[in-house]
Amino acid sequence: MRTSKLAMAAGYTALVLISILFVVPFIWLIRSSLMDLSQIFTMPPEWIPKPFHWDNFHKALTVLPFDVFFKNTIIIVFGVLIGTVATSSIAAFGFSRIRWKGRDTVFAILMTSMMLPFAVTMIPSFLGWKELGFYDTLYPLIVPAYFGGGIFNIFLLRQFYLTIPRDFDEAAFVDGASYFKIYLKIIFPLSRSALIVVALFSFLGSWNDFMGPLIYLKSDRLFTLALGLQMFQGTYNAQWDLLMAASAVVVLPCVVVFLIGQRYFLEGITLTGLKG
Amino acid sequence: MRKGLWYGLLFTAPAILGFVIFTLGPMIASLVLSLTDFNVFKDQTSFVGFSNYARLFSGEDELFYQSLGVTFYFVVLRVPAVIIISFAIALLLNMNVKGRAMFRTIIYLPSIVPAIASAMIWMWLMNPDLGLLNSMLSWLHLPTSNWLYAEGSVIPSVVLTTLWGIGSTVIIFLAGLSGIPQSYYEAIEVDGGGWYSKLRQITIPMVTPTLFFNTIMTIIGSFQVFNEAYILTQGGPNNRSLFYVFYLWRTGFRDTEMGYASALAWILFVIIMVFTYIIFKTSKSWVYYEGGERP
Numbered sequence: 001m002r003t004s005k006l007a008m009a010a011g012y013t014a015l016v017l018i019s020i021l022f023v024v025p026f027i028w029l030i031r032s033s034l035m036d037l038s039q040i041f042t043m044p045p046e047w048i049p050k051p052f053h054w055d056n057f058h059k060a061l062t063v064l065p066f067d068v069f070f071k072n073t074i075i076i077v078f079g080v081l082i083g084t085v086a087t088s089s090i091a092a093f094g095f096s097r098i099r100w101k102g103r104d105t106v107f108a109i110l111m112t113s114m115m116l117p118f119a120v121t122m123i124p125s126f127l128g129w130k131e132l133g134f135y136d137t138l139y140p141l142i143v144p145a146y147f148g149g150g151i152f153n154i155f156l157l158r159q160f161y162l163t164i165p166r167d168f169d170e171a172a173f174v175d176g177a178s179y180f181k182i183y184l185k186i187i188f189p190l191s192r193s194a195l196i197v198v199a200l201f202s203f204l205g206s207w208n209d210f211m212g213p214l215i216y217l218k219s220d221r222l223f224t225l226a227l228g229l230q231m232f233q234g235t236y237n238a239q240w241d242l243l244m245a246a247s248a249v250v251v252l253p254c255v256v257v258f259l260i261g262q263r264y265f266l267e268g269i270t271l272t273g274l275k276g
Numbered sequence: 277m278r279k280g281l282w283y284g285l286l287f288t289a290p291a292i293l294g295f296v297i298f299t300l301g302p303m304i305a306s307l308v309l310s311l312t313d314f315n316v317f318k319d320q321t322s323f324v325g326f327s328n329y330a331r332l333f334s335g336e337d338e339l340f341y342q343s344l345g346v347t348f349y350f351v352v353l354r355v356p357a358v359i360i361i362s363f364a365i366a367l368l369l370n371m372n373v374k375g376r377a378m379f380r381t382i383i384y385l386p387s388i389v390p391a392i393a394s395a396m397i398w399m400w401l402m403n404p405d406l407g408l409l410n411s412m413l414s415w416l417h418l419p420t421s422n423w424l425y426a427e428g429s430v431i432p433s434v435v436l437t438t439l440w441g442i443g444s445t446v447i448i449f450l451a452g453l454s455g456i457p458q459s460y461y462e463a464i465e466v467d468g469g470g471w472y473s474k475l476r477q478i479t480i481p482m483v484t485p486t487l488f489f490n491t492i493m494t495i496i497g498s499f500q501v502f503n504e505a506y507i508l509t510q511g512g513p514n515n516r517s518l519f520y521v522f523y524l525w526r527t528g529f530r531d532t533e534m535g536y537a538s539a540l541a542w543i544l545f546v547i548i549m550v551f552t553y554i555i556f557k558t559s560k561s562w563v564y565y566e567g568g569e570r571p
Contacts, residue, residue: 007471011371018365019382025397025440026386028408032400045411087290094287100280110291113299117500117548119521119541123534124305125298147294154291179283208390210503215529226392230507233396240400247393258388262381266447 029251032244033057040240053241060245063236068221069228072138076213076224077206079142084149084202085195091148092157093183097169107158110151118211126215136218141209145202153198156268160194161187197268200261204254225250306538314535321535328539340540342515343523346431350519351498354435358494359487362442366449367479380447387443391503398437399424399508424509427516434504434517445490452486453479484563492555499548520544 027047032040033056034049061067095107129140148154164187172182188195213224223231232246258265285292310328314321332340369380386394401408402423410420423433460478469477505511505522524544528537 008371008373011368012373015368015373015379018368019379022382022386022440024408025394025401028401029397041406043406043411044415045408087294091288091291094284094291098280098284098287100284103284106288106292110295113295115496115548115552116299116303117496117521117541117544119500119524120306120545121299121302122525123528123538123541124302124309126529127305127534128302144294144298146290147298148291151291151295179287183287204388208388208392210390210392210506211525214506226390229392229396233507240403240406243396244400247396250393251389254388254390255385258385259381266380266384 029244029248032240033248034245035241037239037241056241056245057249060232060242061249063242064228064232065220066225066228066246066249069223069225072222073207073224073226076138076141076209077203079138080145080206081199081202083142083145084153085199086149087146088149088153088198089157089188089191089195090183091154092161093179093187095154096158096161097164097182097187098179110148111155113151114155122211122215129216135216136222137216138222140216141206141212149198149202153201156198156201157191157194160191164190193264193267196261196264200257200265201268203257207254306541309535310538310542312535314538316532316534324535328536329543331536332539332543339515339518339523343518343520346516346518347499347501347520350431350435350501351495353431354438354498355491355494357435357439358442358445358498359491361439362445362490363449363483363487365442365446366453369446369450370453380450383446384443387441389441392507394437394440395504395507398440402433402437424517425513427513430509430513430517434501434508437504437508438501445494448490449483449486452483456482481564485565488555488559488563492552495551495555496548499544499551 031047031049034052034054035046035056036053039046039050095103125140126135129135134140168186168190169182172186177185208226209224210226210230213227217223217227220231229246229250233243236242311323311325312321313324313328331337335341365383369376369383373379389397402410404410404420404422404425407423409423413420421429421433424430456478460482461474464474464478467473500521501519502521502525505517505519506525509517511518511522511526520540521544524537524540527540528534
């Protein structure tokens with residue numbers, strides 16, 4: 001939109017103010033994680049730690065077995081990521097590049113699961129896993145990703161596959177290629193950026209998941225970082241320095257992953273949002 | 277094409293199986309469970325017909341009404357706040373100011389922060405004695421608040437914490453806004469219209485499909501809020517933040533009354549469906565589709 005200089009200046013000021021509001025919680029997190037308790041509680045609040053208490057991180061991460069929580073989180077995150085990328089792209093291929101009777105009806109039915117509150121499936125799924133003997137294991141948190149990887153991801157990839165010209169497949173067909181070959185040699189390599197988006201969403205989704213681990217995990221040795229942080233808060237609830245240090249450690253990987261994949265992220269959200 | 281059906285089914289089989297095993301099956305099971313008195317710690321389970329539902333609506337379970345009220349209040353407060361604020365921020369970002377990419381990153385970033393960590397940060401910011409918010413307020417000689425710890429302010433406070441994460445709604449609005457052809461605005465300029473006529477006659481009508489999408493997603497998400505209730509307040513003080521899904525979880529997993537909790541889940545499902553249906557129905561009158569396409 002073309003705008004006058006005055007409007008531009010007003011808009012710029014508004015954006016700066018809004019950005020400050022969005023950034024302050026991060027700064028509050030970082031500065032608290034590097035202070036000792038006496039400085040944290042000073043009034044009015046101070047912003048620069050004096051001195052920097054880097055040992056807060058060491059303390060926070062050793063009072064509970066955060067290395068174990070980290071390992072569990074990594075197992076879940078990558079287990080889910082591999083399953084999601086592999087099976088959602090195969091399914092999206094079947095829903096976009098192969099013509100078959102009833103395809104769009106089946107896809108529409110699958111799409112309804114996006115509207116379904118997880119609260120409805122939560123209890124029976126829990127009972128099912130428990131019946132199979134997998135309560136208090138990591139399986140219930142990983143295995144479902146190998147069955148399509150979530151309809152949202154299939155939808156996102158399908159949107160992308162539909163933009164690839166059909167001639168590519170037709171030409172390959174004439175050369176006698178099978179569907180598998182077309183998927184592996186043409187569609188999969190061409191959809192690299194969309195697959196990165198799915199991988200990023202999947203990473204954040206399982207890294208941030210709180211309710212899943214809460215329901216399925218009972219033993220401390222299987223806890224994820226999210227559950228560990230919750231446990232930490234229950235035990236050391238007035239230790240804001242250590243609590244913020246532990247929180248910062250949980251936040252950091254997400255921020256790094258986001259900043260690295262930022263370009264793909266914004267594209268991905270746009271791709272799904274526009275077609276809503 | 278050749279044997280399309282077989283290959284189509286082959287490629288989509290994992291997804292279809294997943295739907296049957298993890299969505300359709302549990303859905304039916306949940307409906308059946310809601311008609312029983314299933315409890316993990318009871319040896320016998322019997323079919324009780326609709327008595328779970330009768331118990332819910334008889335008024336015997338006061339917490340059910342309490343949690344419904346709390347959740348509706350939250351939805352009514354949060355949905356307009358999220359939509360208006362994200363739309364306003366998207367409009368600002370759409371102005372092509374210098375450093376636009378940086379502003380966009382800053383505003384999006386909080387939405388990827390894990391709920392648990394975000395909750396920790398906000399508990400600390402909202403700490404009544406030592407938190408930043410109250411320090412700021414008293415520095416400005418304004419009345420301070422007990423935020424999450426007072427009956428009257430707990431829900432608005434939770435809404436406030438979730439507003440930090442509106443980044444993805446902003447980005448979707450921004451995508452909708454950047455899809456509006458420049459020439460439309462120029463036509464208004466030729467007619468001598470200012471920014472207000474541009475907003476009313478071009479921007480708002482053209483952005484209604486995005487508005488529609490964002491509104492539905494925000495409503496569905498707001499009805500299902502759980503993490504905030506679990507981590508920030510545990511439903512308190514005095515059940516004033518007893519969110520519906522938190523109450524459901526507590527009934528099913530802490531009190532192990534899973535039959536009754538399944539009935540709660542189905543009521544939530546119906547409520548969400550009704551809201552979605554109403555918005556879909558009314559969308560015909562307020563969502564503008566170029567080329568006359570309708571959902």
